[in-house]
Amino acid sequence: MCNAVTLGFMPIFRPEEEPRVRELLDALERPVELLVALGPEETPLPGARDIEFGAETQRIVEGIAALSERVTFRVEEEPPGFERYPAVAVLPDGEDVGVRYYGLPWGYELASLLGGVLEAGRLESALTPESLERLATLERDLVIDVFVTPT
Amino acid sequence: MLLAYKAALASPRVRASAIEATEFPALADSMDVWSVPRIVVNGVPQWDGAVPERVFLDRILAPAFE
Numbered sequence: 067m068c069n070a071v072t073l074g075f076m077p078i079f080r081p082e083e084e085p086r087v088r089e090l091l092d093a094l095e096r097p098v099e100l101l102v103a104l105g106p107e108e109t110p111l112p113g114a115r116d117i118e119f120g121a122e123t124q125r126i127v128e129g130i131a132a133l134s135e136r137v138t139f140r141v142e143e144e145p146p147g148f149e150r151y152p153a154v155a156v157l158p159d160g161e162d163v164g165v166r167y168y169g170l171p172w173g174y175e176l177a178s179l180l181g182g183v184l185e186a187g188r189l190e191s192a193l194t195p196e197s198l199e200r201l202a203t204l205e206r207d208l209v210i211d212v213f214v215t216p217t
Numbered sequence: 218m219l220l221a222y223k224a225a226l227a228s229p230r231v232r233a234s235a236i237e238a239t240e241f242p243a244l245a246d247s248m249d250v251w252s253v254p255r256i257v258v259n260g261v262p263q264w265d266g267a268v269p270e271r272v273f274l275d276r277i278l279a280p281a282f283e
Contacts, residue, residue: 108240108241163229166234167237168235169241178218182218185226188226191226197271201227203278204228207230208228210224212257213255214253214254216237
């Protein structure tokens with residue numbers, strides 16, 4: 067499973083998952099654009115080096131976009147505003163609000179990217195009114211990085 | 218992860234990234250990532266694991282970041 071050839075033939079969603087994902091994406095209330103940022107990649111841990119991370123990331127994003135008319139994507143080489151590659155920016159209504167996924171969104175982490183798309187597709191935040199009030203009092207910028215693994 | 222994304226979508230002051238730790242080992246090492254999810258705010262490692270929304274807000278809005 068750990069080489070590019072094998073991965074290329076793996077479906078992005080299991081057959082039983084696809085209708086559910088399509089249904090979730092149907093609920094998007096506004097368009098969501100996915101910007102795939104490609105560029106020089108770091109040397110990953112041993113055993114993972116045969117994977118073409120950028121190409122696989124693009125394939126996964128294409129797979130998500132194929133399930134909904136409201137999800138579009140574009141691919142750029144080293145666009146500004148990215149610290150490492152590959153990356154995917156989730157753009158509600160095409161606007162960059164600072165939502166990023168760095169790396170290949172596979173395994174369990176496909177759900178993180180998909181969750182980001184679903185949240186970005188909401189017209190109103192899923193956070194509680196209390197949380198929104200508290201966020202509105204922020205007087206400094208916050209950069210939140212969440213380290214994840216696909217397994 | 219979703220709480221961080223929700224916060225970024227809700228506030229122009231918040232940006233949120235998921236970072237695949239095995240793909241960026243040098244960065245993960247520098248943030249002492251031993252278990253995931255590990256939450257880093259403004260470049261400073263904070264905590265590991267998922268927490269409820271209110272606790273998440275408590276932590277990211279802590280005075281240390283104000």
